[in-house]
Amino acid sequence: MAPTSPNTDRVSFESISEKMSRDRGELLAVIARSDGGIETGELRREVGVPSGSMHYHMEALRDWNLIEIVGEGEGNGSIPPKVYDATERGMEFLDRPTARTIPSAEEIDELHQRVEELSEQVENQRNQIVELIHLLDKRLEGSIVEDIHSGTGGDR
Structure with a gap:
């Protein structure tokens, strides 16, 4: 030096x-x-x-x-x-x-990879939530139909 x-x-x-x-x-x-x-x-x-x-x-x-x-x-x-x-x-x-x-180039690459992993996890969780909402909608529709047939008219 x-x-x-x-x-x-x-x-x-x-x-x-x-x-x-x-x-x-x-x-x-x-x-x-x-x-x-x-x-x-x-x-x-x-x-x-x-x-x-x-x-x-x-x-x-x-x-x-x-x-x-x-x-x-x-x-x-x-x-x-x-x-x-x-x-x-x-x-x-x-x-x-x-x-x-x-940060080094390696650290930046690791951060990008982690962001991609987290984005994928968020997307998977979003898809699961959408699926649960559809299942809940179907169950609610089914229970309303049952209420109509039993004469309660869907009032809850």
Whole structure:
């Protein structure tokens, strides 16, 4: 981790938190969990950020001195992929007790799955209630018919 720059350290963590999107937060968290750095392609695959917005997010994190380029990976093209690691400032940002909790892609997927399960349960319960209402309607109609035949006229 490189030493922090005085110019970028002037941006407060509070200000960064206000501008920290879910994608940026997840990128920072994945970079911080990496052991000695992570290549751009692997980072993009793990977080699921579109390649078109990756540069934009990485530049913001670098401008805030939360991450740094620590090397180059082995790429197939003419431009080797960059390897990023978290700076001390980036680790401090993540370690703050007041840091906003940013869910991971896995947590978001789990939440979506849970919402789908709950939606299915609600639909099943709705169908059961509709069935019970129909059964009650049939029973009530049947008892009214019986009352008419017995001469009580359905008064209850």
